[in-house]
Amino acid sequence: TQSTRPQRLLGAVQKNATRGDPRSVVQAIDQFCRQKEWAMNVGDEKGCILDSVVSEVNPATVLELGTYCGYSTVRIASLLPPHAKLITLEFNPDFAAIARQVIAWAGLEDKVHLVEGASGDWIPKMTEQFGVKTFDLVFLDHWKDRYLPDTMLMEECGLLRKGSILLADNVICPGTPDYLEYVRSSPRYESQYFKSHLEYTKVEDGLEKSVFLG
Ligand SMILES: O=C(NC/C=C/[C@H]1O[C@@H](n2cnc3c(NCCO)ncnc32)[C@H](O)[C@@H]1O)c1cc(-c2ccc(F)cc2)cc(O)c1O
Numbered sequence: 384t385q386s387t388r389p390q391r392l393l394g395a396v397q398k399n400a401t402r403g404d405p406r407s408v409v410q411a412i413d414q415f416c417r418q419k420e421w422a423m424n425v426g427d428e429k430g431c432i433l434d435s436v437v438s439e440v441n442p443a444t445v446l447e448l449g450t451y452c453g454y455s456t457v458r459i460a461s462l463l464p465p466h467a468k469l470i471t472l473e474f475n476p477d478f479a480a481i482a483r484q485v486i487a488w489a490g491l492e493d494k495v496h497l498v499e500g501a502s503g504d505w506i507p508k509m510t511e512q513f514g515v516k517t518f519d520l521v522f523l524d525h526w527k528d529r530y531l532p533d534t535m536l537m538e539e540c541g542l543l544r545k546g547s548i549l550l551a552d553n554v555i556c557p558g559t560p561d562y563l564e565y566v567r568s569s570p571r572y573e574s575q576y577f578k579s580h581l582e583y584t585k586v587e588d589g590l591e592k593s594v595f596l597g
């Protein structure tokens with residue numbers, strides 16, 4: 384039977400990356416996506432912007448929406464201080480299974496809690512299930528038409544505090560127009576656009592960093 388692209392991506396990690404070395408896992412995926420098959424990871428160029436935001440925020444609690452194969456999960460988790468927690472939501476069981484193995488290969492299982500389920504179902508349960516009061520950083524990289532509803536849901540559930548940072552991938556390509564309009568026009572957010580390129584291409588894309596003002 385045919386393998387899937389995520390399965391082939393995992394194979395490239397297991398073949399080319401060193402167990403317990405997150406940077407080599409990131410490098411192996413980027414090499415696979417540049418040389419073999421494009422995949423919708425945030426990639427190395429936008430990934431450097433992600434790294435700088437994570438390092439600046441130095442978060443104790445992180446939420447990632449849309450794990451896919453775990454590429455950005457590994458980038459973020461490798462930069463977290465000890466005892467910090469990254470919760471990542473992925474509702475496709477096949478992708479979740481691959482991501483768990485990528486995260487394990489990087490040796491980051493202790494910093495990552497991968498929850499198999501939909502953001503709409505799990506965001507309201509964050510406090511009761513994981514004891515999280517608020518998130519210091521949220522990375523949005525799931526279905527683009529869900530960025531806005533899930534942001535409103537996080538507000539409603541009290542998961543954002545004064546200074547919480549939202550970092551959204553793909554605000555240009557494929558684009559998240561309603562989300563962008565909201566965070567740029569709402570008095571409750573201070574937004575900044577980081578111009579970059581769609582992963583592994585020369586097409587314009589970027590990340591939007593939005594600070595929740597409370
Ligand atoms: O579509 C893109 N990303 C989507 C990610 C989805 C992943 O997240 C999971 N997911 C989705 N919704 C939810 C959910 N909640 C919502 C549903 O209940 N709860 C939990 N998990 C969820 C999926 O199962 C996938 O694992 C994209 C496209 C391009 C692209 C650009 C140009 C092109 F030409 C082609 C493609 C570039 C990118 O960087 C991109 O991120």
Ligand SMILES: [Mg+2]
Binds near residue numbers: 423424425524552
């Ligand atoms: Mg993306």
